[in-house]
Amino acid sequence: xxxxxxxxxxxxxxxxxxxxxxxxxxxxxxxxxxxxxxxxxxxxxxxxxxxxxxxxxxxxxxxxxxxxxxxxxxxxxxxxxxxxxxxxxxxxxxxxxxxxxxxxxxxxxxxxxxxxxxxxxxxxxxxxxxxxxxxxxxxxxxxxxxxxxxxxxxxxxxxxxxxxxxxxxxxxxxxxxxxxxxxxxxxxx
Numbered sequence: 117x118x119x120x121x122x123x124x125x126x127x128x129x130x131x132x133x134x135x136x137x138x139x140x141x142x143x144x145x146x147x148x149x150x151x152x153x154x155x156x157x158x159x160x161x162x163x164x165x166x167x168x169x170x171x172x173x174x175x176x177x178x179x180x181x182x183x184x185x186x187x188x189x190x191x192x193x194x195x196x197x198x199x200x201x202x203x204x205x206x207x208x209x210x211x212x213x214x215x216x217x218x219x220x221x222x223x224x225x226x227x228x229x230x231x232x233x234x235x236x237x238x239x240x241x242x243x244x245x246x247x248x249x250x251x252x253x254x255x256x257x258x259x260x261x262x263x264x265x266x267x268x269x270x271x272x273x274x275x276x277x278x279x280x281x282x283x284x285x286x287x288x289x290x291x292x293x294x295x296x297x298x299x300x301x302x303x304x305x
Contacts, residue, residue: 128187128288132204135194139206143194144246145253147213149282150188151221151239152256153290156278158230159263161297168290169226176219187288192218214241236261252281 128146129135158165172189175182178196182189196215198207217238224231239257243249259266259274266274275298282291 129190130183132181135201136204140195140198140208140211141248143191144211145249147188147191147195148242148246148249148253150191150288150290152260153278153282153294154188154225155235155260156275157290157294157297158225164293164297166226166228168293169222172222173226178215187290208247211246217241252277
């Protein structure tokens with residue numbers, strides 16, 4: 117049964133032609149959500165978060181869309197290399213991803229550790245640069261920033277809201293990992 121679940125692994129965009137008509141503001145919001153989900157996944161199920169970061173760091177150039185790579189990788193490629201996809205997406209040249217900072221955070225996470233201050237700074241930087249982030253996204257960033265000090269109730273609220281927010285556009289691979297981790301773990305928070 118587990119094998120069948122792996123065959124139906126979710127992806128936001130399985131093919132490059134699926135991004136037709138998407139705008140950079142939407143993609144940047146998805147990057148923000150994925151980074152928050154990755155951070156929460158680290159606290160709930162560290163090995164899954166480390167494996168996800170390792171998958172991204174296996175090809176850390178962010179030069180081309182690859183169906184075999186995790187969704188976060190492909191979202192970063194689409195925004196970082198938006199000029200290469202100008203015929204498919206609505207560009208916004210003001211939205212820029214700090215590529216080196218993202219690589220540093222993901223590399224640290226892939227090594228099995230997390231630098232909370234660096235992660236917080238990255239999310240704050242992205243919040244300033246990304247247009248059209250919702251109040252929920254900014255609220256979740258604040259709550260996830262000091263996850264260990266949050267009450268059990270706050271953690272459940274954040275998890276529920278995060279899963280609801282990200283489910284709306286589409287199911288991503290990281291969404292599925294986080295959802296599975298919260299269902300399997302007897303006490304995810």
